[in-house]
Amino acid sequence: MVLIAGLISGCASMFSGNLPRSSDISSQRAPNLAAPYNKPYKVRGVTYYPMRSSVGYREVGHASWYGSESGNRTAMGVRFVPHGLTAAHKTLPLPSRVRVTNLKNGRYVDVLVNDRGPFKQGRIIDLSQGAAKKIGLHGVDRVKVEYLSDRISRK
Numbered sequence: 001m002v003l004i005a006g007l008i009s010g011c012a013s014m015f016s017g018n019l020p021r022s023s024d025i026s027s028q029r030a031p032n033l034a035a036p037y038n039k040p041y042k043v044r045g046v047t048y049y050p051m052r053s054s055v056g057y058r059e060v061g062h063a064s065w066y067g068s069e070s071g072n073r074t075a076m077g078v079r080f081v082p083h084g085l086t087a088a089h090k091t092l093p094l095p096s097r098v099r100v101t102n103l104k105n106g107r108y109v110d111v112l113v114n115d116r117g118p119f120k121q122g123r124i125i126d127l128s129q130g131a132a133k134k135i136g137l138h139g140v141d142r143v144k145v146e147y148l149s150d151r152i153s154r155k
């Protein structure tokens with residue numbers, strides 16, 4: 001009985017939509033500021049300068065979401081998981097943890113910023129499809145983005 005329960009729970013976790021351990025938001029290391037993905041970079045003629053620290057970061061603006069059409073690797077080189085809880089930001093140091101609150105409905109999600117973007121004017125963050133779904137974001141909505149130190153929602 002115990003063996004069968006263990007097998008069933010192991011299979012269930014395979015399809016739960018959780019990120020692999022290496023992308024687990026609670027186990028991420030501090031940003032490596034010397035890494036290539038934390039150096040200034042240029043997109044469509046605009047140079048972006050990643051911040052040295054996320055501490056105190058808070059911004060209100062528009063968020064969008066992206067799915068599997070974005071490619072299969074993030075700026076950090078890890079596999080992009082559309083149904084995971086990750087995000088892209090132009091200048092936060094990678095990786096960073098932030099809380100994104102949908103201002104339309106008050107729902108929030110804690111995500112790992114591990115990619116660069118969005119590069120459409122007027123957008124401050126791109127959420128993975130899984131993160132967008134969790135806060136009821138369809139298309140583009142106004143959100144509040146706040147840096148999280150070590151506090152992570154288990155919601």
